[in-house]
Amino acid sequence: MLKHDLTRRTLGGRLLTAAAGLLIAGGLAGVLPADQARAQDKFITVASTTSTQNSGLFDEMLPKFTEATGIEVRVVAVGTGQAIKLARSCDADVLFVHHKPSEVKFVEDGFGAKRHDVMYNDFVIVGPADDPAGVKGMKDVAAALSKVAGAEAPFASRGDDSGTHKKELSLWKAAEVDVASASGGWYRETGSGMGATLNTASGMDAYAMSDRATWLAFENRGNLEILVQGDERLFNQYGIIAVSKDKCPSVKADLAQSFVDWVVSKEGQQAIADYKRGGEQLFFPNADKAGS
Amino acid sequence: MNDLIQSVGEALRLLTSLDPDLLEIVGLSLRVSLSAVALAALIGLPLGAAIALFRFPGRQALVVLLNALMGLPPVVVGLVVYLMLSRSGPLGVLGLLFTPGAMIAAQVILVLPIVAALTRQAMEDLWSEYEEQLRSLGSTTARAIPTLLWDGRFTLLTGILAGFGRASAEVGAVMIVGGNIDHVTRVMTTAIALETSKGDLPLALGLGIVLLTLTILVNGTAELVRRWSKDWAG
Numbered sequence: 001m002l003k004h005d006l007t008r009r010t011l012g013g014r015l016l017t018a019a020a021g022l023l024i025a026g027g028l029a030g031v032l033p034a035d036q037a038r039a040q041d042k043f044i045t046v047a048s049t050t051s052t053q054n055s056g057l058f059d060e061m062l063p064k065f066t067e068a069t070g071i072e073v074r075v076v077a078v079g080t081g082q083a084i085k086l087a088r089s090c091d092a093d094v095l096f097v098h099h100k101p102s103e104v105k106f107v108e109d110g111f112g113a114k115r116h117d118v119m120y121n122d123f124v125i126v127g128p129a130d131d132p133a134g135v136k137g138m139k140d141v142a143a144a145l146s147k148v149a150g151a152e153a154p155f156a157s158r159g160d161d162s163g164t165h166k167k168e169l170s171l172w173k174a175a176e177v178d179v180a181s182a183s184g185g186w187y188r189e190t191g192s193g194m195g196a197t198l199n200t201a202s203g204m205d206a207y208a209m210s211d212r213a214t215w216l217a218f219e220n221r222g223n224l225e226i227l228v229q230g231d232e233r234l235f236n237q238y239g240i241i242a243v244s245k246d247k248c249p250s251v252k253a254d255l256a257q258s259f260v261d262w263v264v265s266k267e268g269q270q271a272i273a274d275y276k277r278g279g280e281q282l283f284f285p286n287a288d289k290a291g292s
Numbered sequence: 293m294n295d296l297i298q299s300v301g302e303a304l305r306l307l308t309s310l311d312p313d314l315l316e317i318v319g320l321s322l323r324v325s326l327s328a329v330a331l332a333a334l335i336g337l338p339l340g341a342a343i344a345l346f347r348f349p350g351r352q353a354l355v356v357l358l359n360a361l362m363g364l365p366p367v368v369v370g371l372v373v374y375l376m377l378s379r380s381g382p383l384g385v386l387g388l389l390f391t392p393g394a395m396i397a398a399q400v401i402l403v404l405p406i407v408a409a410l411t412r413q414a415m416e417d418l419w420s421e422y423e424e425q426l427r428s429l430g431s432t433t434a435r436a437i438p439t440l441l442w443d444g445r446f447t448l449l450t451g452i453l454a455g456f457g458r459a460s461a462e463v464g465a466v467m468i469v470g471g472n473i474d475h476v477t478r479v480m481t482t483a484i485a486l487e488t489s490k491g492d493l494p495l496a497l498g499l500g501i502v503l504l505t506l507t508i509l510v511n512g513t514a515e516l517v518r519r520w521s522k523d524w525a526g
Binding site: 030041045050054059074075076077089090093141192193194195196198199217218219221222250 | 488492
C-alpha cells in the first residue's frame with residue numbers, strides 16, 4: 001500500500017515539477033530570442049503625438065516607407081510635451097510633433113539640426129449639440145471661448161502639456177480668460193490624451209478643443225458636434241526633426257535622416273494627402289524641404 | 293447599454309476570427325506576463341521562504357515592507373524602470389527601452405513582492421507546524437526550505453496566480469516602458485487603452501473580454517495541473 005502511494009506521489013510530483021519546469025523554461029526563453037532576432041532588423045523609434053496615431057495616419061503611411069526602404073518605424077505616441085522629453089533623453093531617433101515654438105527651441109538647444117514643416121490641419125471646438133454657451137457657427141475662436149467661460153459651461157481640457165493643450169491655453173489667453181482659477185469648476189483638466197479627453201467631454205456634455213484628425217476618426221461622439229472652426233488661430237502645423245547625433249550618440253542618425261527625407265519627399269507628402277476617413281482628407285501636406 | 297451588447301458581439305467576433313494581429317498581441321501578452329511571473333517565482337519563492345524561516349535583525353520591518361510593496365503602483369514602477377533604461381539613464385546602454393524585455397523587467401518588479409509576501413506567510417504557517425518534526429529528523433533550517441516549499445505547493449500556486457493576475461492586468465508600467473508600439477510592444481492592456489482613446493468603446497471592451505477569457509484559461513490550466521497532481525498523489 002505504502003509503496004503504491006509512494007509511486008503515485010512521485011508521478012504526481014513529476015507532473016507538477018514538469019509543469020513548473022515548463023513554465024520557467026518558457027518564461028526564460030521568452031526574455032531573449034525574439035528581441036535579439038528583432039534587434040538585427042533596421043528600425044528607428046519615432047516620438048510622436050496621439051493625434052497622428054489615433055487618426056490612423058501612421059497605419060496608412062508607415063508601411064509605404066518601410067516598403068520603399070526596408071526600415072521599420074516604431075512609433076511611441078504620447079503628448080507633444082512628453083514626446084519632446086523622450087527625444088531630449090535620447091530615447092527616440094525622430095521627433096514628429098505639433099507645437100512649433102517647442103520644436104524651434106528643441107533645435108536651438110542643439111537636439112536637432114533642422115526642423116521641417118510636414119503637414120497641417122486645424123483645431124476645432126466641439127461641444128454639445130444644444131450648445132448652452134451659444135457659440136455655434138462663430139468664426140472668432142477667442143470670442144467663442146469667452147462666451148463658454150461667461151456661461152460657465154463645462155469645458156474639458158487636455159491639461160497634459162501636449163501640443164493641443166498648449167494651443168488651447170494660448171487661445172484662452174487671447175480670450176483673456178483665467179482658466180487656472182476655474183479649474184475643477186466648469187474648466188476640467190483631464191490630464192490625458194485627445195481621445196480620452198473627448199470621451200470625457202462626450203460623457204459630461206462638455207466643450208473641448210480637438211485637432212480635426214482625431215475628431216474625424218473618433219467614434220464615441222455622443223451629443224458632441226463641431227461648433228467653431230475656420231479661425232486662422234486654429235491652424236495646426238506639424239513638424240519633423242531628426243535627433244542630433246552630437247547630443248545623442250546612440251541615435252540612428254542615418255536611418256532617421258532617411259525617414260525625414262522620405263516624409264518631406266513627393267512620395268511621403270502624397271501618402272499624407274492620400275489618407276482619408278469617411279471621404280475627408282485629415283492632413284494637408286506642406287513640407288519645406290530646406291528646413292530651418 | 294448598446295455599447296455593452298455590441299462589445300460582446302465584438303468579443304465573439306475577435307475570438308472566432310483568429311485575426312493575426314490579435315493573435316500577435318495575445319501572444320506577446322502571454323509571453324511578457326508569463327516570463328515575468330516565472331522569473332518572479334524563481335526569485336520570490338526561495339526569498340519568501342528564507343524570510344519566513346530565518347531570524348535576523350530587521351526581519352519584522354522587512355516583512356512589513358514586503359507586504360506594502362504588494363501595493364506598488366504600476367505607473368510608478370514603469371517610471372522608475374523607464375528612468376533606469378532610458379538612454380540617458382544608468383542602464384541605457386543595454387538598449388532595452390521600448391522592447392518586451394523592458395516590459396518583463398517592470399512586471400517582475402510588480403509581481404515579485406506578491407509572490408514573496410504570500411510565500412513568506414504560507415511558509416511561516418507550515419514552519420510553525422512542522423519545525424519540531426523536521427528538526428527531530430535532523431534537518432537544518434536551510435534544508436527545510438525545499439521540503440516546505442514542496443509541501444505548500446498548492447498554496448504557493450495560488451500566490452503565483454495572483455502574481456499573474458497582477459501582471460496580465462496592469463497597463464501603467466508596460467505602457468511607459470514598452471511604448472505601446474504596434475507589432476513590437478503592444479499587449480492586450482495597452483491595446484485596450486488605445487482603442488478607448490480612439491473612442492471605439494465596443495472594440496476596447498471586446499478586447500477586455502478576450503483578455504478575461506485568456507486569464508480564465510491560464511487559471512483553468514493551473515487548476516487542472518493541480519488536480520492531476522493531487523489525483524496522482526492519491
